Amino acid sequence: MAGEHLVLVHGEGHGGWCWFKLRWLLEGSGYQVTCIDLAGGGVDPTDPNTVRSFEQYDKPLLRLISALPEGEKVILIGHGSGGLSVIHAMHEFVDRIKQAIFVAAAMLPFGLQTDEDKKDGLPSLPENETELTFGAGADDPPTTVALRLEFQRDRLSQQSPEEIL
Template sequence: MTGEGNSRPALLLVHGAWHGAWCWEPLRSALRGEGLRTETVDLPSAGTEAGMHEDAGVVLEALARIDGPVVVVAHSYGGIPVTQAVPDSGNVERIVYLAAFQLDVGENLLGHYGAPDPAEPRGFEPVPGDPVTLFYGDLPVPEARAAAGRLAQQNRRSFSDRLTRAAWRTVPSTYVVCEDDRALPAPAQEAMAARSGTVHRIASGHSPFLSRPAELASLLGKIGLGSDG
């Protein structure tokens, strides 16, 4: 992707577990209104045998295709492969952790919840029960059900693979706390947000890119302008 004469950074949007690039479409439309360029990835751990490190490789490949500076927006599980990938890229100005796992070297998603690594990490984690409430509680029910119907099984290895790098230690980061989140409650987000340089809050459930795309786009636009520290 070329710069197209725009000096503002592009946004690379990285989805969470069970999701795909499809979930960003309302936000991408709103971001175009803010004059921001966007790119997305489909993390292979949703639906294939790939783990977190393969996801990180896909993120790194996407960053290599973008000309100019980039702000990476990572949602939920997507924060883990982003944290792993970004140190190997030279064009990331900032990471935005959107209700995301901002973990450190040696940590993994299971450990965050105090769970042991599985003896057999192969196989898939099914879509959680009642995803409409868990992920999309502030969306109209028909829209929430439509989104839930697009979710895919998640490879279990992505939850047990451990970080060997922590990008937020060397790259500026911002955390966006989703205050009404039922999947990753706000207190858990705030504990991780202490690792970020700046913190913002949005009164939304776990998926503001679907429920509050205009509000989230406005916030990301300000961050993309460099007004976030």
């Protein structure tokens, strides 16, 4: 499999940066690796409060796959809610995805299509652990959910050294 193009898709609250150690190992083994920043994640300049749909959120991933040279296929690897982005890409680009790997990721066969899918596929955390932003107005659903700093280690990075947090 060395030489394959792997596209690593981050989960909630992360960006492409979260794959940095794995990326080095994979590239050292001969893989081509792309660590994508979904809209509003990592260094992507999109204001997360302007993202209103998964279509917008996944745009950087969909753009990357649509720009692949003719005949090239990628292996998508999604973590957490990044699994939903992987599923979205699989439905959009059946002929450009060689394989999909889900690492502790949401795996809904058709993505987020119903209210039940949203309930099953999106992470839920106790209200006291999160901060909500209502970028579309107080009467609309929240546009971002941020995990409070004091809960980040316990919820997201239990085994990470302090300097990585």
